[in-house]
Amino acid sequence: MATLARQTAPASQDTDVLPVTLADIHAAHARIADAIVRTPTLISRTLSELTGATVYLKFENLQFTAAYKERGALNTLLLLSDEAKAKGVIAASAGNHAQGLAYHAHRLGVPATIVMPTNTPTVKVTQTQGHGADVILEGDTFDAAYAHARVLEAQRGFTFVHPFDDPRIIAGAGTTAVEMFEDVPAIDTLVTPIGGGGLISGMATVARAQPRPIRVVGVEAELFPSMYNRINGTHLPCAGDTLAEGIAVKEPGGITARMVRALVDDILLVPERRLEEAVALLLQIEKTVVEGAGAAGLAALLAYPEQFAGRTVGVVLCGGNIDTRLLANVLLRDLARSGRLARLRIRLQDQPGALFNVARIFDQERVNIIEVYHQRVFTTLPAKGLITDIECEARDRNHLERLIRALATAGYEVSTVELA
Incomplete structure (x- = not known):
């Protein structure tokens, strides 16, 4: 699928009436600093060479719950009254917001209830319970879980903590940018994933307060362009099985949409293949595990290098909670696309020695089967025909192509089984 660049309306300069200010974010930073990890902002020389930009990575996947969501959750908890803390908080989430809120609520002695859809993976339920929260499974969708959480909020007097559409959450998220600019004042471009819009709203608030112009770019998965639709009045579909599930939001927030409209310069949409590539590169090059949403910023640099060439870019790796089996699948697919792994489909005669003769060519070319x-049976070949698929490992694409040429020279009909 072709990549899509979407230019938003120019960022408005009228920021005085926005619900979150730089002062709010600095206050949040002072409030939460002792209880979160001040994650490093480090240059990636290899990714800089690869993309043509000077790339700095903010490793928010190194927070205790492996995501920046702790910042907003903790800021919100610390701003509650004693009465609200005693009654407890509630949220609807199947992801990083649930774990961040549960962890800090437990640490502060605040009762926390998290409503999750019934189809939430067991590992996420267990992790959230492990942080001390009472987990309630309700409904097949997030919307159903959200609706139930709001009912319990009213019935039991809980305080609902929204994952993104709350000034306290936005202010906490914005502390990420405060640290980035303190550590690397030379950053002139921020590239930030957009789900509901809380993170980029806070990041952009800090960026606009810098003494020089900072370009602010948001990134959405191509399958879920919800904020782009809201800002531009379009109706691109929001559906599909995206790797970036953490930003797969069908409806962004009202507060966050208002802030994005005023503060963000551009929104880029990235396809699944670039998300997969970014996850794989971060593990291979930076030796860090990042979920699909967390890799969206790098995916934008890979998809649109011309937009960032020569700039000093700050990219937030906003989360690292990816299922290990999914991560393994992403890495194997990346190896296949690079030519390191391949499945070759070879037509043989069904007779003794046929497979041996093919294997001998693999041995000669030093390609591992x-x-x-x-x-x-399930083939269109004649009854004496035989299709053999061989999965193999080569050094690189050129090595694989030499093997294919050798097979063809030996008279075999051979094709590659391509990935989507």
Whole structure:
């Protein structure tokens, strides 16, 4: 699928009436600083060479719950009255917001209830319970869980903590940018994932207060362009199985949309393939595990290098909670796209020695055979025909192509089984 660049309306200079100010964010930073990790902002020389920009990464995946969400959750908890703290808080979430809120609520002695959809993976339920929260499974969708949480809020007197559409959450999220500019004043561009819009609203507030112009770019998964739709009045579909599930939001917040409209210069949409590539590169190059949403900023640099060439770019790795099996699948697919792994489909005669003769060519070219699949029945070949799929490992794309040429020269009909 082709990548899409979406230019938003120019950022408004009328920021006086916005619900979150730089002072709010600095106050939040002073409030939460002792209880969160001041994560490093480090240059990536390899990614800089790869993208043509000077790339600084903010490692928010190193927070205790592996996501920046702790910042807003803690800021909100610390601003509650003693009465509200005694009654407890409630949220609807199946992701990082749930864990961040549960962890800091438990640490502060505030009762926390998290409503999750019934189809939430068991590992996320267990992790949230492990942080001391009471988990309630309700409904098949987030909307159903959210509706139930609001009912319990009214019935039991809980304080509802919204994952993004709350000035206290936005102010906490904005502390990420405060640290980035303190550590690397030379940053002239911020690239930030957008889900509901809380993180970029806070980041952009800090950026606009800098003494020089800072370009603020938001990134959404191509399958979920909800903020782009809201800002530009379009109706691109928001659906699909995206790797960036943490920013797969169908409806952004009202507060956050207002702030994005005023403060953000551009929104870029990135396809799944670039998200996969970014996750793989961050593990291979930076040796850090990042979820799909957390890798969206790097995915934008990979998809639109011309927009960032020569600039000093700050990218937030906003979360690292990715299922290990999914991560393994992403890495294997990346190896396949690079030519390191391949599945070759070879037509053989069904006779003794056929497979041996093919294997001998693999040996001659020093390509490792991983798996062999014979197909005699479900094929359009004649009854004596045979299709063999061989999964193999080569050094690189050129090495693989040499093997394919050797097979063709030996008279074999060979094709590659391509990834989507």
